[in-house]
Amino acid sequence: NIGELTTNVGTPDDPCGTWRDAAVLVEGERIAWVGSAADARTLRLGRDTGFGAHEMRPKAADPPQTAQSGHLEVVDAGGRAVIPGFVDSHTHLVFAGDRADEFEARMTGTPYAAGGIRRTVAATRDASDDALRRRLRAFVDELHAQGTTTFEIKTGYGLTVADEERLARLAAEVTNEVTFLGAHVVPQEYAERRDDYVELVCGAMLRACAPHSRWVDVFCEKGAFTPEESRRVLAAGIAHGLEARVHGNQLGPGEGVRLAVAMDAASVDHCTYLDDADVAALAASDTVATLLPGVEFSTRQPYPDARRLLDAGVTVAIASDCNPGSSFTSSMPLMIALAVREMGMTPAEAVWAATAGGARALRRDDVGAIAPGLRADLVLLDAPTRTHLAYRPGVPLVERVWKDGAAL
Ligand code: NIG
Ligand code: FE
DSSP states (O other), rough: OEEEEOOOOBBBBBOOOEEEEEEEEEEEHHHHHEEEEEHHHHHHHHHHSOOSSBBBBOOSSSSOOOOOOEEEEEOTTOOOOEEEEEOOBBBBOOOOOOOOHHHHTTTOEEEOOOHHHHHHHHHHHHHHHHHHHHHHHHHHHHHTTEEEEEEEOOOOOOOSSSHHHHHHHHHTTTTSEEEEEESSSSOOGGGHHHHHHHHHHIIIIIHHHHGOOOOOEEESSSBBOOHHHHHHHHHHHHHTEEEEEEEEESSOSHHHHHHHHHOOHHHHHHHHEEEEEHHHHHTTTSSSSEEEEEHHHHTTTTOHHHHHHTTTTOOOEEEBBBTTTHHHHHOOHHHHHHHHHHHHHHHHHHIIIIIIIHHHTTTTTSSSSSTTBBOOOEEEEEESSSSSHHTTSSOOOOEEEEEEEEEE
């Protein structure tokens, strides 16, 4: 018996599509049925071996056919909450080294500067494939343990053709959502000839990375890439069959958001400094605003105003931005707690943003919700409601995680 099930198959009044006393049936990698616990008990009578792990399906639908194997594992949620696996649509998980010293300096007043990226680039270039792979796999375990079942990973700490290619290749070993971010910063060796670097990103580097990547991203910000450079990079990626996403409006106002909308990017991420025209452009677009509150937490900057975006009708996602500089956490529960406490979101909006919102930001319709036909990516919380994710911050409430129907 699932005490509170968040399906995200919702209504305007309840975007989380909440069911009480529910059940979900999983067959193979997919959700087969969603319904009430009482209906699940009836179904169970028709079976040899009991009813499935989690059962579900909209009311009037026919009961599912019992799996041929006849083997059904039953998990009793014991009245606790089940939510879709988290979709973390923004991470930078392939890197070496650590920048705890920068964090420490920030906590005594030194502001965050994107220049620290070059330190991670140096450490990453020096690391072997195996060292990067070991670290990456440890991060994947860390994500899974915290309920994240879908995640995007960006390159951007290589910044040579060969290094970017290997970061994209390593990322592709653990996710389909790989983003080419050769335009993260201009590396030191190109500092005096940035045009040549943009040319490289749009040419040889893109050609090397595109086979491993779905997305192209650019850090459109003072100190990184200008709007015009950013537009060139995105256009080159799109011409190569990649889809666009943008880092924008993180450190100050700028054109990142409007560029993202103009290029029909799936998402523009950070969105900390927005003017009314940015909000209006987002509201009229298919571009998701992905907020990354781990960054403001870790850099002591003002949080983005999620309430303003939601009230304007913008689709909002939240993600971890896990990286060694601006947000070294992979915890989606922490993002939810921060979104609620610091950004004006309700607990339901924050949980939606961390699941269905992330799926929208990745233009995925097979994850981020619990409904028949979707991937069976589920999280059982050791709590009676999803609200506890924000109400009990810092407490590990993720009890069990299933990805593609398999317990992790
Ligand atoms: O998303 N904004 C650009 N890139 C990262 C920070 C990377 C770093 O500091 O190493 C971000 O915040
Ligand atoms: Fe980022």
